[in-house]
Amino acid sequence: xxxxxxxxxxxxxxxxxxxxxxxxxxxxxxxxxxxxxxxxxxxxxxxxxxxxxxxxxxxxxxxxxxxxxxxxxxxxxxxxxxxxxxxxxxxxxxxxxxxxxxxxxxxxxxxxxxxxxxxxxxxxxxxxxxxxxxxxxxxxxxxxxxxxxxxxxxxxxxxxxxxxxxxxxxxxxxxxxxxxxxxxxxxxxxxxxxxxxxxxxxxxxxxxxxxxxxxxxxxxxxxxxxxxxxxxxxxxxxxxxxxxxxxxxxxxxxxxxxxxxxxxxxxxxxxxxxx
Amino acid sequence: xxxxxxxxxxxxxxxxxxxxxxxxxxxxxxxxxxxxxxxxxxxxxxxxxxxxxxxxxxxxxxxxxxxxxxxxxxxxxxxxxxxxxxxxxxxxxxxxx
Numbered sequence: 001x002x003x004x005x006x007x008x009x010x011x012x013x014x015x016x017x018x019x020x021x022x023x024x025x026x027x028x029x030x031x032x033x034x035x036x037x038x039x040x041x042x043x044x045x046x047x048x049x050x051x052x053x054x055x056x057x058x059x060x061x062x063x064x065x066x067x068x069x070x071x072x073x074x075x076x077x078x079x080x081x082x083x084x085x086x087x088x089x090x091x092x093x094x095x096x097x098x099x100x101x102x103x104x105x106x107x108x109x110x111x112x113x114x115x116x117x118x119x120x121x122x123x124x125x126x127x128x129x130x131x132x133x134x135x136x137x138x139x140x141x142x143x144x145x146x147x148x149x150x151x152x153x154x155x156x157x158x159x160x161x162x163x164x165x166x167x168x169x170x171x172x173x174x175x176x177x178x179x180x181x182x183x184x185x186x187x188x189x190x191x192x193x194x195x196x197x198x199x200x201x202x203x204x205x206x207x208x209x210x211x212x213x214x215x216x217x218x219x220x221x222x223x224x225x226x227x228x229x230x231x232x233x234x235x236x237x238x239x240x241x242x243x244x245x246x247x248x249x250x251x252x253x254x255x256x257x258x259x260x261x262x263x264x265x266x267x268x269x270x271x272x273x274x275x
Numbered sequence: 276x277x278x279x280x281x282x283x284x285x286x287x288x289x290x291x292x293x294x295x296x297x298x299x300x301x302x303x304x305x306x307x308x309x310x311x312x313x314x315x316x317x318x319x320x321x322x323x324x325x326x327x328x329x330x331x332x333x334x335x336x337x338x339x340x341x342x343x344x345x346x347x348x349x350x351x352x353x354x355x356x357x358x359x360x361x362x363x364x365x366x367x368x369x370x371x372x
Contacts, residue, residue, distance in 0.1 A: 032281065033327075087325065114312055120350050165323045167339065177315050177324035177336045178280065180294060199322035204314075204348060 003211060006095075006248045007110050008081060014121060017041060023074050023130070026113070027051075027084040027094040029237075033113065037123030039083070043072045043130060047090045047237070051097065059259070065101050066135045073130025079105045086237075087199075087206045088112035093240040095248075096257055100145060102138025108244065114206040144247070146230045146256035148264055151190060152271055159229040160193035163242040164262070168234070169195040171275040175234060185266030188275035190232070196221045198238040201245045214250055225252070232258040232265070283329035289337075291363050298335040298364070300328070301347045301354065303371040307332025311349035313369070318342050345369055 016022050017040050024042035026034045034044040045051060050068055053060055060068065074080060080103060084091035091108055098106045109116075117123075146154075154160055167173045171187030189195070200217055201209055208214070223229075229246060231239040236259030243257040258265075265271065289296065297315065301308040313334040314325040318341060326334050334345075340362055346355040347369045354371040 030280065085327070117310065118312075118348065118350055165317065166319065166321050167317055167323060173323075173337075173339050175337075177297075177338045178326045179324075180289060180337045181339070182290075182293075197321060 002251070003249055006107055006244075007208065008107050009110055010116050010119060010121065013039065013081060013083075013109050013116075021078055022081060023078045024081050024083070024109075025072075025074070025091075025094070027082055027090045028086070029090055030085075033085050035125075037125055038128075039116065040122070040124040040126070041128055042083075043074075043128050045072070045094060047093065051094065057260075057264075059097060059100075062101065062137050062140065065097075066137050069135035069137075070133045073133055074135060075133040076104070076136060079107065081107050081109055083109035083112045083116070085113045087114060087202055087241070089198075089237040089241055092244045093237040093259075096144065096240045096243055100140050100142075102141060111205055111207040118205055143254075144243070144256055146232075146258040146260075148258075148260050148268060150256075151230055151232070151258050151260075151265060154228075154230050155190060155272065156192045157227070159224055159227045160190050161223070161229060161231045161239075161242060161246075162189045162193040162195050163198040163231055163233045163239050164189075164195070165197055165199070166195060168262075169193075183263075183266075185263060186273055187266070188273040189262075190265060191272050191274040193232075193274075194222050196223070196242070198233070198241045201242065208245065208249060211249060214245055218246070218250070228254040228256075230256050230258050232261045234262045235259070236261045280326075281329065282326055282335055283331055283333035286364070293362065295338045295340055295360050295362050296335060296364050297338055297343060297345065297358070297360050297367065298333065299345070299367040299369065300332040301334065301349065301369045301371065302332065303349070303351045303354075308347070308349050308351065308371065311347050311371075313345060313347045316344040316346060320344065347371060 082091040174183040233239040247255040
């Protein structure tokens, strides 16, 4: 696995618009951006409406994921290229999700929607319909997903990487600052976690920094290569971005994303918190 | 929810006695800039949040009292503004030259 296997440039995507076997998927929490103009031929996945279980706090089970991808016209043999807003946060979450269910060939478009827009590249408002498929997912690969008990057990023994902003890590604010600061959970972070904000891994245009820059960044911030790793944020999408960097770009072993993240951990009764 | 909500509109339901709201518009060449990326940086210049401006060029953040930098990135260029925010409504305009 290397950068070229998991990341494609906006130039590559523009050159491959309409290529059979390549499916572009825009993933956002707020899909009004897609509705206002998307990459030609791209289908949309709404992080909340499509990718979350409608009742429990969890992702879709295998059967529901198969039905979703089949309805979007995504086949097991397709190359799926994901992109989105918010510096690819939700696209990175979807990448992790597609990996959980064993999709063979999935990639991120480097820079996402922002890079595409800043370059002034073309967007389309045409409705996109792809013929339905019979998608078959694998059993979920839980080797890349962490649950709460594992996080508590990891205190002092694994790399716990808190990828939120420094002010969220310190407890000064409870959510990214585009959201009202009214939350039920406690402020702070998991004891022994190191704060390496997701944003340090990205350039201002949303593209990832070079492998050399990334390796230096995590080394300098105290990331211990001899330990297993759990990344977390508030709801698990920014930490998917960091999971992608650590696991897919830098090839580090035993990296998990804790998608329960601070919304879950900061609400647990009796667990230790540092501020 | 973690994605940036639609920008602009009224502050209905927002308690300005507890929230530190930083909001304003991005301007270039005498007109508001729609679809500009605006990020909020903390006192160490670290990323805290990013939104995309509304059709009227508006942005809004919910921060905490302190010094913040608001930086805009758009196809027409970049602009930034540093401000000291307090609890309540803090309004600012970013001009892209």
